Amino acid sequence: MDYSLLAGGKRLRPIMVLAAAEAVTDNEDISARAVNFACAVEMIHTYSLIHDDLPAMDNDDYRRGRLTNHKMFGDAMAILAGDGLLTHAFHVATQAAKNGVPAERVLAVVEELSMYAGLPGMVGGQVDDMLGEQGVTSLEQLVHIHVHKTSDLIACSLRAGGHAAEADYKQLTAFGLFGRNVGLAFQIQDDILDLTGTEEKLGKPVKSDERQEKVTYPFLLGLDESRKRVAELTKEANEALLQAGLKTPDRLIEIADYLLNRDH
Template sequence: MEFKEILKNKIDYVEKLLMEYMPKEEGYQKTIMQAMNYSLSAGGKRLRPILTLESCKAVGGNEEDAIPFAMAIEMIHTYSLIHDDLPALDNDDLRRGKPTNHKVFGEAMATLAGDSLLNYAYEIMLSSSLNKENSKKYLKAIYEIAKHAGIYGMIGGQVVDVESENKIIDKDKLDFIHLNKTAAMIVGCMRAGAIIGDASEEELEKITKYSENIGLSFQIVDDILDIVGDEEKLGKPIGSDIENHKSTYPSLLGLEKSRCIARQLIEEGKSSIKDLPLEKDFLNQLGDYIISRDC
């Protein structure tokens, strides 16, 4: 079976699970559930929930134990996209080929939808952990997700990204933005999955290195696709980085150098997990897919 088919099967599996975790659209507040579900069901790569489950399996864990965390991760990711698209930030009209949340529900409801997804994610993780025998490891997993989604992770990267608009920044600051705004949530979800799977400290370190590398490479490829990508495949306009005067790997180093760095990061990431004891073919193939993707 080709990797794209394997990936599609995993995406379909996550989509099916996600439907079960979506809030029911009922009650006086049902509009907020509709807004949450609109963005949750809009499709996408579902990379973070897949990686949560795969990292759990790679260290010998039971992926079913990580399912609530995988669903919560996608909710946190979706909240960040809703907020990113708002006029105060990126001011985007399309996301995954569909009108952005605020274009459908208005800015106020879109803001609340993002807030609701973030809170609901923690509600799901905590409720699934309360009656577990080894509740401490689940609390550790929640901590990893909270940390990497917060001021020392994704939000921290977003802050520096906003403050860097219309400015020329150096590579160190650009790496900080990418490692936090994009890679941190990938690191958080994979560390959470590995912790749920009872990873040793050595295994957790290997998973961390892999996730940092593919997270940074993923963002570099995104920067490249914003210049040379196909709008129809991407589901959003290209050229926004140039239009918004944002520093990127291609703007600092050029397209070819950026591609080389992305490939090198993937190879280093794959090397870091080569000694993991269990199945890691998917993680290796995912690395190759990231640098060859066109959407």
């Protein structure tokens, strides 16, 4: 569990939790209140990477610049490390109640985590991805898979930060939309980088999508149109945020800009 959780990575999801909470309120304690949810989403993200990397799934040997969990510890321990991280994520989330988050808000976050990470979300997205590997032909199908595989947990992270700061309905909805778009832009950018990046910067072999004959955005739309899509999605995401009556949406918008321009 530690090996994969502490392997680095962008920490995008926990940053989203904290940035969303800080966008709602300038209360100085807000990070301490939101930090449990930040840890929970990173644990869920890490569990999903460990299981996705297994030989039965994507069969990847490297992740974040080092051997994948099952390459280090064997398939059984990797399955259990994922199970342990997923379960522990819910534990860590409940502890927010001891850091000043009202019980109803903590319950709302647990409920949302279990949906966005579960069959209606990430798990369903991964199932569709596995089943569709031979047959994805339309942009619509690809968007559907990525909304669930990637966007859902990002949207959930933002909403969790919102709940920690007791955001209102309008703000939570804007966080959901922002997360959906940024998550999709992030995934398209990932596909682009797999084609155009270097192994040194990415910490994993490039052009793996091509080798595995995966249907990606650049494959369906071409590189230029894919890049345009990233810019449009980011613009829409920022607009949703600016109309939600947030105190300080700046940092979230910075993150979206960073995702648009990253090279790893």
